[in-house]
Amino acid sequence: MFVVSSEDMKQIDKRAIEKYKIPGIILMENAAFAVLEEIEKLKPRNVTIVCGIGNNGGDGFALARLLLNKNYEVDVFCFPDKTKVKGDAKVNLDILINMGLEIKSDLEKLREKVKSSDLVVDAVLGTGISGEVRDDIKKVIDVINDANKILSVDIPSGISSDDGKCLGKCVFADITVTFECLKFGHILGEGREASGKVLVKKIGIPKECIKEQNIKTLTNDDGYPMYLIKRRRIDTNKGNYGKVFIIGGNYKMSGAVILALKSALRSGAGLVYGVFPRSIMDRVGALVPEAVYIPCDEKNGYIFIDEANLNIILDKADAIAFGVGLGNYDELFVTLKEILKRYDKNLVIDADGINILSKDVSILKNSKANVLLTPHPAEMARLTGLCVEFINKNRVEVAKKFAKEYRCIVLLKGASTVVTDGENVYINTTGNPGMATAGSGDVLTGLIVSLLGQGYNLFDSAVLGAYIHGLAGDKAYETYGYGLVAHDILNNFGFFIR
Ligand SMILES: NC(=O)C1=CN([C@@H]2O[C@H](COP(=O)(O)OP(=O)(O)OC[C@H]3O[C@@H](n4cnc5c(N)ncnc54)[C@H](O)[C@@H]3O)[C@@H](O)[C@H]2O)[C@@H](O)CC1
Numbered sequence: 001m002f003v004v005s006s007e008d009m010k011q012i013d014k015r016a017i018e019k020y021k022i023p024g025i026i027l028m029e030n031a032a033f034a035v036l037e038e039i040e041k042l043k044p045r046n047v048t049i050v051c052g053i054g055n056n057g058g059d060g061f062a063l064a065r066l067l068l069n070k071n072y073e074v075d076v077f078c079f080p081d082k083t084k085v086k087g088d089a090k091v092n093l094d095i096l097i098n099m100g101l102e103i104k105s106d107l108e109k110l111r112e113k114v115k116s117s118d119l120v121v122d123a124v125l126g127t128g129i130s131g132e133v134r135d136d137i138k139k140v141i142d143v144i145n146d147a148n149k150i151l152s153v154d155i156p157s158g159i160s161s162d163d164g165k166c167l168g169k170c171v172f173a174d175i176t177v178t179f180e181c182l183k184f185g186h187i188l189g190e191g192r193e194a195s196g197k198v199l200v201k202k203i204g205i206p207k208e209c210i211k212e213q214n215i216k217t218l219t220n221d222d223g224y225p226m227y228l229i230k231r232r233r234i235d236t237n238k239g240n241y242g243k244v245f246i247i248g249g250n251y252k253m254s255g256a257v258i259l260a261l262k263s264a265l266r267s268g269a270g271l272v273y274g275v276f277p278r279s280i281m282d283r284v285g286a287l288v289p290e291a292v293y294i295p296c297d298e299k300n301g302y303i304f305i306d307e308a309n310l311n312i313i314l315d316k317a318d319a320i321a322f323g324v325g326l327g328n329y330d331e332l333f334v335t336l337k338e339i340l341k342r343y344d345k346n347l348v349i350d351a352d353g354i355n356i357l358s359k360d361v362s363i364l365k366n367s368k369a370n371v372l373l374t375p376h377p378a379e380m381a382r383l384t385g386l387c388v389e390f391i392n393k394n395r396v397e398v399a400k401k402f403a404k405e406y407r408c409i410v411l412l413k414g415a416s417t418v419v420t421d422g423e424n425v426y427i428n429t430t431g432n433p434g435m436a437t438a439g440s441g442d443v444l445t446g447l448i449v450s451l452l453g454q455g456y457n458l459f460d461s462a463v464l465g466a467y468i469h470g471l472a473g474d475k476a477y478e479t480y481g482y483g484l485v486a487h488d489i490l491n492n493f494g495f496f497i498r
């Protein structure tokens with residue numbers, strides 16, 4: 001599903017009205033019907049609709065008429081003042097006035113009504129918000145937030161459609177009904193939580209209008225990205241599903257590489273090779289008997305990959321993951337540099353691999369390998385020198401800029417994981433805070449390298465990885481709640497891929 005900014009949506013609406021000659025008021029009517037459809041499912045006895053003075057308010061006025069015609073008990077408020085309403089919104093306001101409805105602008109009356117209403121509809125501010133919410137409207141939002149149930153029209157008032165930031169104050173909706181495309185604000189930042197359950201409804205905009213906008217950002221929906229998964233031919237064998245190499249582990253930390261190996265196996269890789277320091281061989285061997293092992297020499301407990309082993313890896317591997325539990329040991333920078341210089345297939349750099357890379361990110365620029373980096377925000381901070389808070393507030397832009405500059409693919413982890421090659425963007429909405437547990441990143445790495453081995457390209461592997469990892473985490477959450485651990489996630493991979 002496409003994800004658009006407020007400017008994209010403005011252009012799409014404009015194209016529909018000016019080029020394709022659909023009157024704006026018809027779109028507004030269809031928007032109102034789309035909201036009505038959801039309200040009827042909720043079966044409220046009485047509805048309070050709070051409108052602003054722009055077209056978001058216009059949707060609210062049109063909705064009020066549709067509800068009144070169906071004999072619902074409806075109260076309509078307009079803030080700051082109904083005399084300021086113009087255009088299509090005014091047409092719908094005037095119809096209500098002609099029907100004899102009183103349109104109120106009294107905050108105290110709203111406070112009373114909100115308490116006794118089964119449902120409050122928030123049609124105060126939509127995609128047309130600019131700058132911080134004005135103080136008078138902040139008070140209206142506070143009152144709306146006291147409601148039993150809130151449905152926001154298009155986007156919760158106070159949320160920026162472009163990045164999900166709360167502009168000083170915002171409505172926290174139970175349901176948001178939006179039109180034609182998701183907005184960034186529904187799935188990023190505070191907007192993700194504030195939007196509640198989001199429903200995207202068609203309002204009659206010709207699909208050409210959206211196509212002509214050339215949208216480059218997608219999120220998951222009922223089809224994407226899972227329709228990328230290929231069915232296996234019956235007459236295939238392990239040789240068809242990749243030799244994937246996972247380089248990781250140090251004398252103090254064997255768990256990460258074990259989890260990544262298991263994860264690669266549980267998501268269908270044909271042959272999974274573990275490359276780790278010799279001192280953890282017994283543990284890895286006992287816990288992952290299905291893997292092939294390349295135990296390596298050690299320096300100070302950290303892995304040392306000699307030329308003979310490096311040649312085996314570079315020669316055999318269909319895909320490599322570098323970094324899980326490796327430790328941030330200076331000499332490993334040289335190893336990473338060699339791999340980047342000599343390997344010409346897909347390379348995932350994660351965890352300590354990213355910390356090692358942070359010593360000099362510019363080595364990416366001459367890389368022969370196609371690189372995917374999978375940083376969490378703190379690792380992204382090490383890569384870029386930016387602070388974590390800034391990164392989290394500007395996830396898409398930060399990831400895009402880095403990917404473009406260093407010619408790689410970035411998967412920036414966290415709620416609303418972002419995958420980008422610098423131009424195309426995927427924002428993932430599966431997953432939950434139960435996944436904020438040690439090792440859950442390691443199993444993502446194992447999953448992605450496994451998908452690479454099975455022949456998916458680097459971008460698709462990252463997208464599928466983020467999506468399936470989140471789904472598997474959501475399933476694990478059903479059973480274990482916040483007590484879920486990384487093993488619970490990886491054990492669900494095969495189910496969702498099937
Ligand atoms: N043809 C179209 O453009 C369609 C638009 N639709 C609706 O129209 C909305 C967009 O309408 P508009 O562009 O008129 O904008 P909005 O109605 O979202 O908001 C603009 C109004 O909000 C006020 N405002 C802006 N920033 C503010 C702030 N920081 N604090 C307080 N008040 C502020 C302004 O006074 C302005 O009148 C969409 O979200 C959607 O609900 C739908 O009717 C479908 C068709």
Ligand SMILES: Nc1ncnc2c1ncn2[C@@H]1O[C@H](COP(=O)(O)OP(=O)(O)O)[C@@H](O)[C@H]1O
Pocket residue numbers: 351376413414415416417430431432433434435436437438439440441442443444469470
């Ligand atoms: N609140 C959340 N919502 C969705 N996914 C989350 C959330 N918290 C963590 N995750 C996911 O869990 C994984 C954690 O990875 P990471 O921080 O690298 O863990 P570790 O290094 O311990 O393995 C990432 O894929 C991240 O996107």
Ligand SMILES: [K+]
Pocket residue numbers: 056122123124125126152153154155156157
């Ligand atoms: K709204």
